[in-house]
């Protein structure tokens with residue numbers, strides 16, 4: 306059976322060049338970068354190179370890059386670290402209703418510790434209005450955190466405008482750019498970003514490693530304690546194979562970015578148009594144009610997303626409903642609800658996220674299989690049949 310992987314927003318395959326380089330840093334170059342001997346020095350050199358590769362991808366200075374165990378930890382260090390360090394200036398944080406749980410739950414934890422958090426709403430396309438961010442600013446606001454691109458519906462946020470507002474008010478601006486880094490061009494200076502989260506496994510690097518960009522001069526405190534690694538902000542022996550893998554993935558992503566985006570956009574638009582032509586009452590979720598090149602997200606009326614996923618899986622197609630982090634729970638997606646969808650429609654959503662190795666044949670296969678499955682599921686749905694009789 307044909308196998309089609311359409312779940313690149315959940316994770317991507319590690320590039321073979323990345324994987325083989327990582328093996329070298331497990332078996333041959335295994336020194337601890339804090340050691341003074343040649344084994345340690347060799348690894349230290351590779352660590353410095355990886356920092357430069359990552360910095361290069363987002364237009365940063367290598368000294369502004371902090372390696373972490375992934376996107377989740379980077380979000381936590383950014384939000385909790387800035388909150389703790391700037392408590393004297395204020396205790397108010399602004400974020401949005403559609404953030405990843407790594408941001409939302411970190412903010413909720415801070416609320417329990419006495420911080421105030423404003424969760425700004427979004428429009429029907431999951432886009433934040435910069436004016437709503439500005440209106441939420443108080444005298445005691447210390448941090449604004451708005452994601453670069455949403456992981457479920459792919460909507461790109463007005464980051465430049467928000468960066469400008471943050472700067473005008475002297476407030477730090479963090480963005481969870483996990484979906485965008487390596488898949489969309491980002492320059493931290495152009496966008497006015499003070500802190501930025503990235504994760505290697507969303508752009509063909511390994512799982513369990515990421516980075517936080519922290520602009521020089523930002524006041525931040527450690528949230529965990531140990532050795533002096535990563536300027537004490539992320540203590541513990543560095544995940545050298547992971548970090549080397551992240552560096553290599555960043556280098557490859559930079560070189561491939563333009564071609565990859567064009568390829569993904571073309572496949573994405575074929576898939577969207579094809580679905581709209583073949584399936585009625587299919588609603589495209591997210592912004593029609595301001596969306597990630599590889600993101601397709603639809604709601605099919607009268608159908609449960611879970612049923613759709615299982616049936617697609619039986620035909621070899623891997624997609625997702627909601628996001629990977631919430632699948633398994635039957636709660637409708639907080640993102641779709643924030644976009645104003647009813648629970649019924651929110652339950653029927655399907656995300657197909659494309660990657661660099663997907664082909665036109667993958668799209669053709671999906672366009673052949675998906676309409677059949679939707680038609681069959683609808684024929685069994687009392688809601689659909691009731692509607693047709695009425």
Ligand SMILES: *Cc1c(COP(=O)(O)O)cnc(C)c1O
Nearest residue numbers: 375376377405407456483484504
């Ligand atoms: C995947 C993802 C994360 C979590 O990153 P991990 O490296 O898996 O911890 C955070 N934010 C967004 C937007 C994501 O898509």
